[in-house]
Amino acid sequence: MGIPKTIRSSPFSFLSRPLSIRQQLPLLICLLLLVLITLFGTISYIGIRRTESGAGRERLRSLTEQLSSLFHQSARTMVTMTQATANREEIINFLSADTQRSQFPARALEVMQKLLVDSQTSWMELRDLRGRLLLRAGRETGMTKGSDASQGTAVGTKAPDPSQEITGPKPDTSFIGKIYLAGDSMYYPVIVAVLKDKRPVGYLLRWRPMRATPQALAQLSQLMGAKATLYFGNRDGTLWTDMLRPVAAPPSDPQNIHQPVTYKRPGGSPVIAFSLPVAGSKWVILVELSRDLVLETANRFLYSMIAIGLILMISGMLIAWRISRNITRPLDRLIEATAAIAGGDYSSPVVIDRRDELGKLAASFNSMAVQVHHAQDELEKRVRMRTEELQAVNKELEAFSYSVSHDLRAPLRAVSGYAMMLKEDYEESFDEEARRITGNIISNVKMMGRLIDDLIAFSRLGKREILRRDVDMKALAEVCVAELLLTWPEEKFSVVAGDLPGCRGDEDLIKQVWMNLIGNALKYSSLKEEPRIEIGSTKNAAGVIYFVRDNGAGFDMKYADKLFKVFQRLHSQEEFEGTGVGLALVKRIIDKHKGRIWAESAPGNGAAFYFSLPV
Numbered sequence: 001m002g003i004p005k006t007i008r009s010s011p012f013s014f015l016s017r018p019l020s021i022r023q024q025l026p027l028l029i030c031l032l033l034l035v036l037i038t039l040f041g042t043i044s045y046i047g048i049r050r051t052e053s054g055a056g057r058e059r060l061r062s063l064t065e066q067l068s069s070l071f072h073q074s075a076r077t078m079v080t081m082t083q084a085t086a087n088r089e090e091i092i093n094f095l096s097a098d099t100q101r102s103q104f105p106a107r108a109l110e111v112m113q114k115l116l117v118d119s120q121t122s123w124m125e126l127r128d129l130r131g132r133l134l135l136r137a138g139r140e141t142g143m144t145k146g147s148d149a150s151q152g153t154a155v156g157t158k159a160p161d162p163s164q165e166i167t168g169p170k171p172d173t174s175f176i177g178k179i180y181l182a183g184d185s186m187y188y189p190v191i192v193a194v195l196k197d198k199r200p201v202g203y204l205l206r207w208r209p210m211r212a213t214p215q216a217l218a219q220l221s222q223l224m225g226a227k228a229t230l231y232f233g234n235r236d237g238t239l240w241t242d243m244l245r246p247v248a249a250p251p252s253d254p255q256n257i258h259q260p261v262t263y264k265r266p267g268g269s270p271v272i273a274f275s276l277p278v279a280g281s282k283w284v285i286l287v288e289l290s291r292d293l294v295l296e297t298a299n300r301f302l303y304s305m306i307a308i309g310l311i312l313m314i315s316g317m318l319i320a321w322r323i324s325r326n327i328t329r330p331l332d333r334l335i336e337a338t339a340a341i342a343g344g345d346y347s348s349p350v351v352i353d354r355r356d357e358l359g360k361l362a363a364s365f366n367s368m369a370v371q372v373h374h375a376q377d378e379l380e381k382r383v384r385m386r387t388e389e390l391q392a393v394n395k396e397l398e399a400f401s402y403s404v405s406h407d408l409r410a411p412l413r414a415v416s417g418y419a420m421m422l423k424e425d426y427e428e429s430f431d432e433e434a435r436r437i438t439g440n441i442i443s444n445v446k447m448m449g450r451l452i453d454d455l456i457a458f459s460r461l462g463k464r465e466i467l468r469r470d471v472d473m474k475a476l477a478e479v480c481v482a483e484l485l486l487t488w489p490e491e492k493f494s495v496v497a498g499d500l501p502g503c504r505g506d507e508d509l510i511k512q513v514w515m516n517l518i519g520n521a522l523k524y525s526s527l528k529e530e531p532r533i534e535i536g537s538t539k540n541a542a543g544v545i546y547f548v549r550d551n552g553a554g555f556d557m558k559y560a561d562k563l564f565k566v567f568q569r570l571h572s573q574e575e576f577e578g579t580g581v582g583l584a585l586v587k588r589i590i591d592k593h594k595g596r597i598w599a600e601s602a603p604g605n606g607a608a609f610y611f612s613l614p615v
Contacts, residue, residue, distance in 0.1 A: 023324075024324075025320045025321075025323065025324035025327075026316075026317045026320040026321045026324060028320070029316045029317060029319070029320035030313055030316060030317050030320070033309070033312055033313050033316045034309070034313060037305065037308075037309035037312060037313070038309075040305075041302070041305035041306075041309065044301065044305070045298060045301060045302050045305065048297065048298045048301050049295060049298040052294060052295050052296075052297050052298045053272075053294060053295065056272060056289060056291075056294030056295075057259075057260040057272060057274075059289075060228075060260050060272055060273075060274045060287060060289050061260060061274050063228060063287055064274045064275065064276050064285065064286075064287045065276060067230065067285055067287065068276040068277070068278055068279070068285050071278045071281075071283075071285060072278055072279040072280055072281075075175075075176045075278060075279075075280040075281050076280055078176065078190045078206070078208070079174045079175070079176070079190060079192060079280065082115075082174075082190045082192045082204060082206045083174060083192045085111060085112070085115050085204060085206075086192045086193070086194045086195075086204040087194075087195075088111050090107040090108045090110070090111045091108050091111060091112075091126065091194055091204060092194055092195075092196050092201065093107075093108075094107070094108035094126065094134075094135065095126060095128065095134070095194050095196075095201040095202030096196045096201045096202075105135055108126065108135060109135060109137050112124045112126075112135070112137040113137055115206070116137060116138065120208050120209070121206055121207065121208055122138055122187060122207045122208065122209055123136060123137060123138025123159075123207050124136070124137050124138065124204065124205065124206050124207065125189075125204075125205040125207070126194075126202060126203070126204060126205075127163070127166060127202060127203045127205060128201075128202045128203075129166075129167075129200060129201070129202060129203075130163075130167060131162075131163025131164070131166040131167045131203075132163070134202070136159075138207075159182065160180035160182055160187060160189075160207075162177050162178070162180070162189050162191065162205065165177050165178065165189075165191065165282065166191065166203050173192070173193040173200065174191065174192040174193060174280075175191055175280055175281055175282065176188060176189075176190055176191070176278070176280060176281035176282065176283065177189040177190070177191050177205075177281075177282055178234040178235075178236070178238065178239070178282045178283075179210055179232065179233075179234055179239050179241060179283070180239070181239060181246060185209055185210075185211075186209065186210035186239070186241055186246070187207050187208065187209055187210065188207075188208060188210055189205040189206065189207050189208075190205070190206040190207075190208065191203055191204075191205050191206075192204050192206075210232075210241060210243060211243075212243035212244060214244070228287055228288065228289050229242070229271075229287070229288045229289075230242070230243070230285070230286075230287055231247065231250070231285070231286040231287075231288070232283055232284070232285060232286075233249065233283065233284050233286065234282055234283065234284070235277060235282050235283065235284050236282075237249055237253070240286075248265070248266075250263070250265075250273060250275075250286060250288075251263040251264075251265070252273070259274075260272050260273065260274040261273055261274075262291060269290060269291070269292060270290075270291040270292070271288040271289060271290055271291055272288070272289045272290075272291050272294060273286060273287065273288045273289075274286075274287055275287075330359075330361075330362060333362070334361070334362065334365055337349065337365065337369065338365075341369055341372065349366045349369060415441065419438055419441040419442045420442065422438055423435075423438050423439075423442070467506050468504050468505055468506060469504065469505075469506075469507065470502055470503075470504055471502060471503050471504065471505055471507045471510055472502050473500040473501065473502055473503055473510075473537075473546065474497070474499070474500040474502075476507065476510065476511055476514060477497055477500055477514050477518070477535050478497060479511075480511060480514040480515050480518050481495050481497065481518060481533075481535075483515070484515065484518055484519050484522055485522075488522060488526070492526070492531065493522060493525070493526075493531045493532070493533055494530065494531065494532045494533070495532075495533045495535070496532070496533070496534050496535065496536075497535040497536070498534070498535065498536035498537065499536070499537065500535070500536070500537050500546065501537060501539075501544050503544065503613045504613075505593050505613055506589075506593070509589045509592070509593075510589070510593075512585065512586070512589060513586050513589050513590065513611065514548075516582040516583065516585060516586045517548040517586060517609050517611075518533065518535070518548055519582070520548075520582065520583070520609075521533045521548050521549075521550035521552065521607075521609075522550075523552075524550060524552035524553045524554075524607065525550040525551055525552030525553075525606065526552070527552070527553065528551055528552060530551075531550070531551065531552065532550065532551050533548070533549070533550050534547075534548075534549040534550075535547075535548055535549075536549075542612065543612060543613070543614070544612065544613070545610055545611070545612045546610070546611055546612070546613075547608055547609060547610045547611075548608070548609050549606065549607070549608040549609075550606045550607060550608075551605070551606040552606050552607065553603070553604065553606075553607075554601040554602050554603050554604055554605050554606050554607050555601050555603060555607060556601075556602075556603055557600070557601060557602070560598075560599060560601075563583050563599055564583050564584055564586070564587035564597070586611075590611050590613075593613050593614070594613075594614050595611060595612050595613040595614060596611065596612050597609070597610065597611040597612075598610055598611075
């Protein structure tokens with residue numbers, strides 16, 4: 001089953017319904033506040049967000065630069081301490097001896113062992129200019145277990161190999177090397193060149209573990225503030241660490257980060273990151289700040305604006321409802337008073353309890369109501385007077401109709417009687433002219449009688465009430481045809497009656513319509529050799545249209561406006577007899593039924609009369 005149209009609606013159908021002022025004003029205030037708050041909040045939020053973002057980026061840049069400088073100073077300190085060992089004569093002699101190097105390892109090893117007293121050094125290495133390992137000294141750790149007879153000390157089987165850093169195209173003389181992963185630990189070398197006569201003869205490598213405790217990192221994070229996260233990585237991107245364990249490389253290449261960038265690590269929230277190389281090392285330092293933390297002030301402002309906006313909208317709606325109520329209350333009184341006046345009650349004026357525009361409107365309305373009351377009384381008096389006058393005129397018309405129907409008929413009957421007596425008694429002694437005159441007298445008397453009858457019928461029709469009932473139009477038209485054909489020669493006319501749907505109206509008056517229209521069709525087609533009358537109906541959106549069509553004399557359509565007026569005829573009396581009242585009578589009957597009548601014709605091609613009655 002379909003949904004009735006009265007219940008079928010959409011979620012936004014209320015927007016298309018007419019709203020009262022009491023509803024429109026709060027809605028308008030709410031919409032204005034919503035637009036203003038949204039506009040102001042959006043502009044302010046964007047401004048604060050940009051300011052906070054810019055400040056956060058500058059702070060990130062400054063923090064990264066400070067940390068880079070700090071670790072650069074630490075790198076310089078470690079390089080300086082290692083350089084002091086590399087400048088020892090024992091180290092220089094060991095690396096500069098080409099063939100008798102075996103005479104110096106003990107003394108060089110002794111110097112290296114002294115430096116291992118530092119707990120932050122895991123092992124030390126001496127390498128030649130080609131990066132080949134010559135001597136290693138270190139404690140017994142997972143990296144240094146095992147032995148190498150050619151080097152005379154315990155060595156690790158999986159120690160990192162930094163030879164590529166030493167033998168590069170333009171190797172640095174002293175620097176912090178890359179971070180290497182060995183087992184579960186990370187190490188980095190402090191590499192310094194051993195010089196003899198200002199010429200490098202080899203390299204001293206001091207291996208230190210990348211080791212930090214969570215407490216130390218927490219303290220460092222507190223020093224950095226805003227829960228910043230610090231990462232170290234090799235410049236070539238081979239290894240990244242948070243100083244506790246290896247971590248994934250950042251989504252953006254740190255070597256190309258010249259400005260703070262925003263990205264999101266897998267499973268994490270968006271961060272703002274900035275990186276700088278650590279001078280004197282092969283490292284890159286990367287600092288990440290939480291973007292939500294940087295924009296915390298802007299987000300707090302946004303939430304505050306939302307809360308304030310809701311409060312303002314609710315307050316505005318309540319105030320607007322109060323104002324609209326003060327406006328519509330007197331309007332409601334005006335509506336009630338208007339309804340009372342429309343019902344004829346002038347005893348309920350609008351109460352005036354304010355002096356603003358609505359109070360002036362109420363006063364004007366009361367004044368108007370008084371004037372309308374007086375005007376209505378005056379109008380009723382005039383209507384009574386006009387009614388009395390009209391009744392008097394109607395009585396005079398009735399008297400006139402009575403006079404026409406009785407007083408005029410008596411002399412007409414006398415003239416008609418005397419003319420008939422002359423014709424019957426003296427016709428044989430009359431010449432042709434006398435006979436013609438006598439015939440004209442009798443004919444005109446009959447015409448005058450018909451004219452009197454038609455005028456009386458026309459005048460009486462004005463005050464006749466319509467008695468509506470179901471009418472069989474088919475049977476009624478056939479009865480009219482049968483009655484009218486009695487006055488014409490048998491089988492002179494060809495009358496065709498089609499389907500005629502029934503209607504609802506006054507049967508006697510509608511019969512008069514058929515009698516006049518069919519009678520005219522017979523009369524004006526009687527001069528044709530094969531007169532044809534067609535009676536039928538058609539249907540359209542407005543209802544049923546009945547018509548009577550003939551092939552008679554017809555008329556010129558430019559005179560069609562005269563057809564339905566009293567005493568207006570389009571043909572002479574010599575051509576076709578008539579009083580000029582029949583079509584006017586038909587028009588008046590159709591008008592009383594609230595219907596419509598019209599005609600279509602052309603001279604010599606017949607005429608068609610149409611009429612429709614309301615359903």
